[in-house]
Amino acid sequence: MDFDLLEAFLAVVEARSFSGAARALHSTQPTVSRQIARLESDLGVQLFERGGRTVEPTPVGQMLVPMAKAITVRVDEAVSTVRGHVGAGSRTIRFGAPRALFSRSLAAVLVSFALAYPNVRVDLVEKDDTLVEEAVARGELDCGVITAWRSNRTAVQHLLTDEIVVLVGDSHDLARRQEVELAALAKETLLLPPSTMNVANIVVDAFREAGLQPRLGYRVETPELLAELVRSSLAIAPVPATLLPEKRDGLAVLHLPRPLKAEVVFVSPKDRPVAPGARALGSHIKAALAGTKRPGARPLTP
Numbered sequence: 001m002d003f004d005l006l007e008a009f010l011a012v013v014e015a016r017s018f019s020g021a022a023r024a025l026h027s028t029q030p031t032v033s034r035q036i037a038r039l040e041s042d043l044g045v046q047l048f049e050r051g052g053r054t055v056e057p058t059p060v061g062q063m064l065v066p067m068a069k070a071i072t073v074r075v076d077e078a079v080s081t082v083r084g085h086v087g088a089g090s091r092t093i094r095f096g097a098p099r100a101l102f103s104r105s106l107a108a109v110l111v112s113f114a115l116a117y118p119n120v121r122v123d124l125v126e127k128d129d130t131l132v133e134e135a136v137a138r139g140e141l142d143c144g145v146i147t148a149w150r151s152n153r154t155a156v157q158h159l160l161t162d163e164i165v166v167l168v169g170d171s172h173d174l175a176r177r178q179e180v181e182l183a184a185l186a187k188e189t190l191l192l193p194p195s196t197m198n199v200a201n202i203v204v205d206a207f208r209e210a211g212l213q214p215r216l217g218y219r220v221e222t223p224e225l226l227a228e229l230v231r232s233s234l235a236i237a238p239v240p241a242t243l244l245p246e247k248r249d250g251l252a253v254l255h256l257p258r259p260l261k262a263e264v265v266f267v268s269p270k271d272r273p274v275a276p277g278a279r280a281l282g283s284h285i286k287a288a289l290a291g292t293k294r295p296g297a298r299p300l301t302p
Contacts, residue, residue, distance in 0.1 A: 005074060011050065016056065017055055018033050045060045046058055047064065048061055052251075073272075091277040093120060093122045095143055095144060096132040096141045097129055097132060098147075104223075112284070120277040129197050129198040130151075130248060133153055134153070136153075137153040139269070142268070144262065145265070145266055146198065147263065148264075149202055151300055154267040154268060158263065160263075161263055163255070163259050164202065166255070167237045167244065169232060171232045171250075174188070174254060174278065179254060180254045181256070182206060185238075186213065190214050191217050191229055191237040191239065199239075199240055199262055217234075223244070266282045
């Protein structure tokens with residue numbers, strides 16, 4: 001059976017018309033009609049009801065749909081795998097992550113990946129967590145690294161578990177402590193990143209689950225700006241340990257008795273084949289981050 005016949009069949013099912021399928025396949029209506037007629041002849045069955053304005057699959061046609069989809073997916077996977085193995089072309093991977101992760105955790109990893117895979121080009125796209133996940137799900141990005149929160153729109157590969165610590169100015173009353181309860185934090189003004197960054201959602205969820213209402217101040221994404229605002233002791237900031245400011249003079253790091261965890265993950269498509277280059281990039285990042293040290297963090301269980 002010709003693979004093109006199955007593609008034409010699925011295109012007609014999706015478009016519910018021969019003309020619509022022809023447009024989707026960049027073909028002509030007579031060509032698609034001949035392909036369907038040939039497929040029906042090969043199988044010895046009628047696959048479509050041709051009356052009315054739309055074309056609908058017969059019961060036998062409906063039965064063929066999931067099998068045809070499975071076959072086309074496997075063929076795409078086989079082609080992608082073989083091309084990746086022989087290094088066909090200079091594959092471009094569209095990779096997204098938040099700015100802070102690029103600068104703090106991923107810069108050196110991406111350099112080592114470029115040296116290890118010179119035939120793979122990586123286009124880097126800065127986006128917040130939720131926007132990276134959405135772009136991967138929609139096919140605008142091939143893969144990315146984000147902090148996970150509540151969504152299952154993409155396939156997820158765990159990279160590391162980070163501790164969310166509390167950054168305060170060293171002149172703040174809380175700076176004398178090593179640990180601080182959420183109840184005490186609820187009395188303070190908090191600096192959080194935008195809601196498109198999942199650390200903010202994790203923190204707000206923790207307060208609500210404890211029956212507390214956080215007092216939110218500025219939305220701050222840049223670690224350097226956040227540090228300057230915290231040094232004033234007018235506000236405090238929950239921060240993943242891997243994203244703590246490099247220069248912490250005038251600052252103190254506190255822990256929560258029950259640590260909040262931020263799961264950093266590699267995201268890739270859930271419902272379509274993952275390009276070989278994207279798989280290689282995910283494996284490379286996971287291996288590189290496996291031994292990441294989190295300054296200011298306590299050991300966390302996986």
